[in-house]
Amino acid sequence: MTASPPAPGISRASVGLRSERGPVLLAVMLSTxxxxxxxxxxxxxxxAVVSDLGGFTQFPWLFSVYLLAQAVSVPLYxxxxxxxxRxxxxxxxxxxxxxxxxxxxxAWSMAALIVFRVLQGLGAGAVQPVGMTIIGDIYSTAERAKVQGYIASVWAAASLVGPTLGGFFADYLSWRWIFFVNLPxxxxxxxxxxxxxxxRLERKRHRIxxxxxxxxxxxxxxxxxxxLEGGVRWGWGSAISVSLFVASAVLLTAFVAVERRAAEPVLPMWVLGRRVLNATNAAALVAGAxxxxxxxxxxxxxxxxLGTGAVVAGFALAAMTIGWPIAASVAGRFYLTVGFRATMLMGSAFAVVGSAVLLTVDGSSTVLHLALACFLIGVGLGFVVxxxxxxxxxxxxxxxxxxxxxxxMFARSVGxxxxxxxxxxxxNGVVARRLHGAPTDLQHLPAGxxxxxxxxxxxxxTVVAVAMVAAAALMPARVEEPEAD
Known part of the structure; x- marks a missing residue:
């Protein structure tokens, strides 16, 4: 088997055999x-997890620590x-x-499960950005939108299969199979x-x-x-909340100072000085929110x-994850002809329209009404992200x-x-005013x-969707592609 020439825009440092791109894409899709x-x-x-391990008050950390580990490790990987x-x-x-x-x-306890979720999060922090970077390496600009549609379809399928599979394991096998299924x-x-x-990489010493x-x-x-925990575990104006925000500001300021002097910085400051990257990061931030x-x-x-069951409620949200890959897979036809900015502005318009439809949903609406709004917003996100x-x-x-x-991706996590x-x-502010400050939670409120x-x-x-329009407008009309390494 002989190697074919790389697709336009692909670096010589990263190209394998062109005929192997399909299996590599499949590997990235499996990892995603x-x-x-x-x-x-x-x-x-x-x-089921709480019933087996206990620790009901700790279970929210199963999600928080995973998100934290994933988010902070993404730019490092x-x-x-x-x-x-890669x-x-x-x-x-x-x-x-x-x-x-x-x-x-x-895991033998909730504390152990939380610790092991950190390890999962650190793994996920590498899989997402590096998988997308591999796609950027082996496919040309013209091909990437269609391929990103495939990646988005993985998320769409997961949003439909995941909850059902989790319920099945918990009810008929064991919640532990939720994690064992990842092994094969x-x-x-x-x-x-x-x-x-x-x-094929140039081997040289690096200053980490x-x-x-x-x-x-x-x-x-x-x-x-x-x-994540402000307004949940402690008040926004509490001493611990203020201390955390001050500490993060000090640490990130020190990070910027260090990066200005580093020989090979983790986050080069030029990333924050390019209009294209500022626009893409702003769009990612807004899309995440x-x-x-x-x-x-x-x-x-x-x-x-609306009084629906969990499955029907999931259908309403799934409409968004269906609209996203549909738009992502055809976005290339638009940005190759009218440009990235026009395509992102069109997507932002879809998101604004979908948000406007969402504002018309009330207690007398149907689930289809709600799903339509989510679908339009999903289409918008597909044409932007x-x-x-x-x-x-x-x-x-x-x-x-x-x-x-x-x-x-870090910007999307922060968003x-x-x-x-x-x-x-x-x-919570609306609930507090309605109930005159009586403690409660959103899961156990009357519909009124x-x-x-x-x-x-x-x-x-809706305000966030309008902000997406502003982020898209930051994108320059033309994105210049540099010469390969």
Whole structure:
């Protein structure tokens, strides 16, 4: 078998045999599937986990520590993939995730399960950005949108299969199979990637930016912890909340100072000085906030206000994850003809229209009405997020592609945390006014109180959708592709 010429825009440092791109893509999709299913499969089995291990008050940390570990490690893995190659970092990420899954499956207490979820999160932090970077390496700009549609379809399938699979394991087998199911998928991904993905790299000594990596990890962790737990475990104005925000500001300021002097910084400051990357990171931030807002409150509205069951409520949200890959897969036809900015502006318009439809949903609406709004917003996200990732990757050479992909995904994680914090504060504020400050939670509210609380969140999500228009407008009319390394 002989090697074919690389597709336009692909670096010589990372190209394997062109005929092997299909198996490599499948390996990336399998790896992404690990992370995607894990994002939805555990929620339906929480009662079974708590019944077996106890620790009801601790179970929210199963999700928080995973998100924290994933988010803060994303930019670090992105940089390392630029230094030592995509393949070793991807294999490390899959390995960490699989080992973490095995340990979660044999966990003997809630505390142990939480610790092992951190290991899973560290693995997921490598899988997502490096997988997307590999796609950027082996496919040309013209091909990437369609391929990103495949990746988005993995998330769509996971959002449908995950909750059902989790419920099935919890009811008929054991909640531990929620984690054991990752093992064969991970092994298959490692096998396919090892056999089919080949990199040719210049071997040279690197000066690892340990100080910058440590400050970014600590600063990001403290910031995300403050956003995720503020208003939940402690008040926004409490001493611990203020202390966390001040500490994160100090750590991140020190991180910027260190990066200005580092020989090979984890996050080069030029990333923050390019219009293309500022636009893509802003779009990722806003998309993260909008996605989490819908994921958290649409099912709650469907069940608590419209009176549907969990499955029907999941259908309403699934409409968004169906619209996203449809738009992502055809986005390339648009940005190759009218450009990235026009495509992202069109997507933003879809998101605004979908949010406007969401504002018309009330207690007398049907689930189809709610699903239509989610579908339109999903289409908008597909036309914004996928082109923004392609634009970011196309604006740099191979040596920086991991950094810009990791930065974009980190921005989306921060946006998700900010969205959770802001939307939660808005909903809880409405509830507090309605109940005159009586303590309660959103899961056990009468529809007459829950409806205005979630409607306020829908208003906020409309504002976020409008902010997406502004982020798209930041994108330059033309994105110049640099010469390959």
């Amino acid at each position: 599937g690990l992370v995607a299913i894990d994002a939805t499969i555990l929620a339906t089995a929480v009662p 992105g940089k390392l993939s630029d230094l030592v190659g 393949k070793p970092i991807m294999l490390v990420g899959i390995g960490l995730f699989v080992v973490g899954s095995l340990l979660c499956g044999v 998928i991970g092994v298959a991904a490692v096998w396919m990637l090892s056999r089919n993905f080949h990199e 930016d340990y100080a910058g990596a440590t400050l970014l990890a600590l600063g990001g962790t403290v910031l995300l912890l403050a956003l 909008l996605t989490l807002g819908l994921s958290s409150y649409v099912p709650l509205f469907a069940q608590g206000v 996928s082109p923004s990732v392609v634009a970011a990757q196309s604006s740099v050479t191979w040596r920086s592609r991991g950094v810009v992909t990791g930065t974009s 998700s945390a900010v969205g959770v914090a802001v939307f939660g504060a808005i909903a 109180v829950l409806e205005p609380a979630v409607h306020a969140v829908f208003i906020a999500s």
